[in-house]
Amino acid sequence: MFEAVHAHPDGAATVARHAKTAAEYGFDGIVVRNHGDALAEFDAEEVADRYDVDVVEGVEVRADDPSRASGFVGNHRDSRTVVAVHGGTDAINRFAVEQPAVDVLAHPMAGDGDVNHVIANAAAENGVRFEFSFRRVLRADGGQRVQAIRGLRKLRELVEDADAPYVVSAGPRSHLHLRAPRDLVAVGETLGFTAEQVETGLAEWGRIVERNRRIQGDSFVEPGVYRASVDDEE
Amino acid sequence: MKHLPKHLQPRWRYLAVELEGWPDASFGRGTFQRDLWFAAQNLVGDTGSAEVDLSVLRFAFEDGAGHAIVRARRGETDRARAVLACLDAVDGDEVGVRVRGVSGTVRACEEKYIRSPPEPTDQRNVVFENAERRAVARDGRIDVRTDDAFVGATELDL
Incomplete structure (x- = not known):
């Protein structure tokens, strides 16, 4: 299971500190999804070796309008394993689900954002994952939290109906915001998710990483076609 | 009041909770208990809080690290976990919370899951x-x- 974190300078803990804590909490890896204007500098391999946890370079593209977002996605797609889009407005949500190059539409229900059956079906078709962000459930209270829980429920109903892919995250911005997988499952259950849904959502980050590494690897030519050396035939 | 016969006594589970904070975080057992009850009320409401029946039995927190043992009704440990996960700050100090394990007795809980004392800073x-x-x-x-x-x-x- 993976968690997707915002590291310093986009958050209050460095990549290494997130990795150390995530390893202790039982995660298999972290995806560093800093916003495009606050990228972290780190040596993923060094951190991964030290704390025995996978460290993945990602990005969360944040832009006000779809055309700029599209440019940012293009800039980051080749160099980063996971590309997410900072959702939360109708225009950006619609843009993200129509782009197969986007891996994850982050927190689509935040702010003024909304999702309907058309968006959910487009996401299912293009393989763009919706993020169920537990961030405001864990860290807000009162009306904001009620709104967040209502949003999660609506999104869950649409995702189930369209059979759209999804990820789950606590949206941590420091090591103190991280929560262990089992604790997130317990939170999910109080919100009406099944344990399997939360586990699938946490594991989905890992599947994105595995798939994109394969595609970005040297041996990939096109779906179903790989370059292999002749010696392998024996 | 005379205590209940054994088969009517409530059954408890004990959660070993690891706490982490910034180095300037400082709060006591009473504040932790109060904020835990608030967190329970906010997440599962009054009825849920009564069913889970959380209380803090052991508590130690100093210089941004510590642990607690929290008691919950047997069969309610998942909801207790959820409440603990939603505890984001105590007395205004941000905390990282993780349930290390659950035991049937305080002693087992301490021996198995609590590393004591925390390393000095x-x-x-x-x-x-x-x-x-x-x-x-x-x-x-x-x-x-x-x-x-x-x-x-x-x-x-x-």
């Missing part, structure tokens, strides 16, 4: 992002004091 000057800063170190974790807040780092970042 060590104050030192470090160079972080090309600037000299004060920092608090413990067990490879280093909290660097920047102009307005702390940044969580490790020895790899220096």
Whole structure:
């Protein structure tokens, strides 16, 4: 299971500190999804070796309008394993689900954002994952939290109906915001998710990483076609 | 009042909880208990709070690290976990919370899951992002004091 974190300078803990804590909490890896204007500098391999946890370079593209977002996605797609889009407005949500190059539409229900059956079906078709962000459930209270829980429920109903892919995250911005997988499952259950849904959502980050590494690897030519050396035939 | 016969006594489970905070975080058992009850009420309501019936039995927290043993009704440990996960701050100090394990007795819980005592902290000057800063170190974790807040780092970042 993976968690997707915002590291310093986009958050209050460095990549290494997130990795150390995530390893202790039982995660298999972290995806560093800093916003495009606050990228972290780190040596993923060094951190991964030290704390025995996978460290993945990602990005969360944040832009006000779809055309700029599209440019940012293009800039980051080749160099980063996971590309997410900072959702939360109708225009950006619609843009993200129509782009197969986007891996994850982050927190689509935040702010003024909304999702309907058309968006959910487009996401299912293009393989763009919706993020169920537990961030405001864990860290807000009162009306904001009620709104967040209502949003999660609506999104869950649409995702189930369209059979759209999804990820789950606590949206941590420091090591103190991280929560262990089992604790997130317990939170999910109080919100009406099944344990399997939360586990699938946490594991989905890992599947994105595995798939994109394969595609970005040297041996990939096109779906179903790989370059292999002749010696392998024996 | 005379205590209940054994088969009518409530059955409890004990959750070993690991706490982490910034080095300047400071709160006591009473505050932790109060904020835990608020968290329960906010997440599962009055009826849920009564069913889970959380109380803090052991508590230690100093210099941004500590642990607690929290008692919950048997069969309600998942909801107790959820409430603990939603505890984001105690007395205004941000905390990281993790349930290390669940046991049927306080003693088993302490022996199995609580590492005691926490390692002592060590104050030192470090160079972080090309600037000299004060920092608090413990067990490879280093909290660097920047102009307005702390940044969580490790020895790899220096």
